[in-house]
Amino acid sequence: MVGTKKNIALKSAAVLLAALLLAALAPVLGGSVYADVSGVYTYEVTDGEATITAVDTGVSGALTVPGKLGGKPVVAVGDEAFRDCSRLTSVKLPATVRTIGERAFADCTELTAATLPDSLEVLGGHAFFLCNNLLSVKIPDGVFEVGEGVFSFCRALKSVTLPDNPDFSAIPDDMFYGCSALTDVVLPESLYRIGANAFGGCRSLETLALPASLTEIGNFAFSGCTSLTDLTVDPDSRSFSAAGGVIYNRAKTELAAAPAVKTLTVPGTVTLIRAMAFDRNANLTKLTLPDGLEEIRIYAFRGCTALKTLTIPASVTKIKEGAFSGCTALTGLKIDAGNETYKASGGALYTRDMATLVAAPAVKTMTVPDSVTRLAMYTFSGNTGLTSVLLPKGLKVIGQYAFEDCNGLKSLTIPAGVEEVFPYAFCRCDEADLWCLASSEPATWDSRWREMCDATVHWGKLERPAVTAKALAAGGIKLSWKTVPYATKYNVERK
Numbered sequence: 001m002v003g004t005k006k007n008i009a010l011k012s013a014a015v016l017l018a019a020l021l022l023a024a025l026a027p028v029l030g031g032s033v034y035a036d037v038s039g040v041y042t043y044e045v046t047d048g049e050a051t052i053t054a055v056d057t058g059v060s061g062a063l064t065v066p067g068k069l070g071g072k073p074v075v076a077v078g079d080e081a082f083r084d085c086s087r088l089t090s091v092k093l094p095a096t097v098r099t100i101g102e103r104a105f106a107d108c109t110e111l112t113a114a115t116l117p118d119s120l121e122v123l124g125g126h127a128f129f130l131c132n133n134l135l136s137v138k139i140p141d142g143v144f145e146v147g148e149g150v151f152s153f154c155r156a157l158k159s160v161t162l163p164d165n166p167d168f169s170a171i172p173d174d175m176f177y178g179c180s181a182l183t184d185v186v187l188p189e190s191l192y193r194i195g196a197n198a199f200g201g202c203r204s205l206e207t208l209a210l211p212a213s214l215t216e217i218g219n220f221a222f223s224g225c226t227s228l229t230d231l232t233v234d235p236d237s238r239s240f241s242a243a244g245g246v247i248y249n250r251a252k253t254e255l256a257a258a259p260a261v262k263t264l265t266v267p268g269t270v271t272l273i274r275a276m277a278f279d280r281n282a283n284l285t286k287l288t289l290p291d292g293l294e295e296i297r298i299y300a301f302r303g304c305t306a307l308k309t310l311t312i313p314a315s316v317t318k319i320k321e322g323a324f325s326g327c328t329a330l331t332g333l334k335i336d337a338g339n340e341t342y343k344a345s346g347g348a349l350y351t352r353d354m355a356t357l358v359a360a361p362a363v364k365t366m367t368v369p370d371s372v373t374r375l376a377m378y379t380f381s382g383n384t385g386l387t388s389v390l391l392p393k394g395l396k397v398i399g400q401y402a403f404e405d406c407n408g409l410k411s412l413t414i415p416a417g418v419e420e421v422f423p424y425a426f427c428r429c430d431e432a433d434l435w436c437l438a439s440s441e442p443a444t445w446d447s448r449w450r451e452m453c454d455a456t457v458h459w460g461k462l463e464r465p466a467v468t469a470k471a472l473a474a475g476g477i478k479l480s481w482k483t484v485p486y487a488t489k490y491n492v493e494r495k
Contacts, residue, residue: 116139256277
């Protein structure tokens with residue numbers, strides 16, 4: 001009996017071991033998932049189909065990708081598979097490929113041509129990001145999904161053919177962002193949406209026709225398209241209309257985009273200027289706003305560097321943050337005397353009660369009035385000519401991005417009574433000395449107030465002025481120095 005039990009136990013163990021071995025080998029025997037290498041390609045096989053997961057970054061010249069690897073059809077180029085193949089000049093994908101993954105060819109800086117197969121269905125986000133020498137691309141008609149930023153910063157890209165099928169319905173965010181050489185793109189009739197920043201910085205694009213199907217234009221969609229004077233809308237559109245290179249809503253009550261106009265009298269029907277409508281339009285020199293305009297939204301005129309004068313009509317009741325950021329020539333910013341919400345003085349915009357400084361886009365030196373208790377978000381943002389600001393003792397709030405990119409500002413004294421400083425208030429003010437009269441950082445200031453800022457901060461101290469000495473002919477020395485904000489007396493010491 002003992003021997004029999006022992007034999008039974010041994011047989012059971014052998015069966016169990018065999019079962020475990022079969023279980024371990026099952027994925028290989030069944031061919032469900034495994035990885036391998038063939039030449040310059042590393043690939044993974046799943047259910048009998050191969051995905052290229054990596055390519056030797058030393059590959060150079062023209063490359064034709066094989067239709068099979070290890071006897072299995074190549075159906076996908078995986079995420080970042082060809083990334084940093086900086087000597088690759090052209091690539092042709094086989095007729096079996098259905099998917100190109102995210103950043104698949106990113107940073108292939110010498111790539112000039114990519115031939116995509118008719119079998120392709122999905123083109124991943126940033127697939128050709130920073131392919132600086134890519135000249136033209138035809139996206140096959142079978143593609144129904146395109147990710148964000150697929151051609152962003154392809155600075156040599158001139159021509160793109162988009163899919164012509166009803167399932168391709170949107171230009172994704174950042175699709176052509178930074179494609180400064182782009183001149184030729186035709187939008188399909190199936191399109192309903194153009195994403196944020198989709199054509200941002202396409203400064204060579206002169207002509208674009210928006211189809212009747214379009215219902216949505218994202219923020220910054222045409223920002224910096226300073227050559228896009230021939231911007232039109234299909235007359236059958238129920239959402240938009242166009243005139244003189246300017247896009248409006250169908251009823252012409254909202255101005256949506258004016259990326260390249262030089263002069264414009266806004267129609268009297270317009271009550272709203274949308275966010276980023278004139279964003280980075282460096283051509284704009286003259287603009288007349290209509291009586292009846294009620295609202296100007298965020299970044300509406302950001303970066304309009306050639307605009308010198310602008311009168312805001314009495315009817316305007318809302319001007320959103322950053323509306324005039326980076327308008328570095330706008331010294332003649334004025335408000336109609338009948339406006340009951342805002343007031344302008346010396347090229348600066350205030351609330352009517354003078355308690356909030358809303359915008360000062362082009363002032364070079366400024367003493368902020370004693371009545372001001374708040375600097376709004378983006379107050380001085382983009383004012384690269386600003387060199388001196390005297391803040392009032394009664395100031396309580398410094399808004400988010402208030403001094404963003406004020407890189408000409410070398411010194412600023414912050415009164416002790418300031419209770420709140422919001423995130424990124426001094427973003428990229430890297431050369432400044434910030435003299436904070438509070439003895440230490442107030443707990444009420446946002447912890448991110450110094451984010452993206454390498455300014456030197458001094459607590460509980462006044463700025464020490466540079467002293468100039470001049471010998472007098474009659475004998476003695478004349479000392480002179482710049483007035484220090486909030487100093488009540490000066491002690492001169494001889495060393």
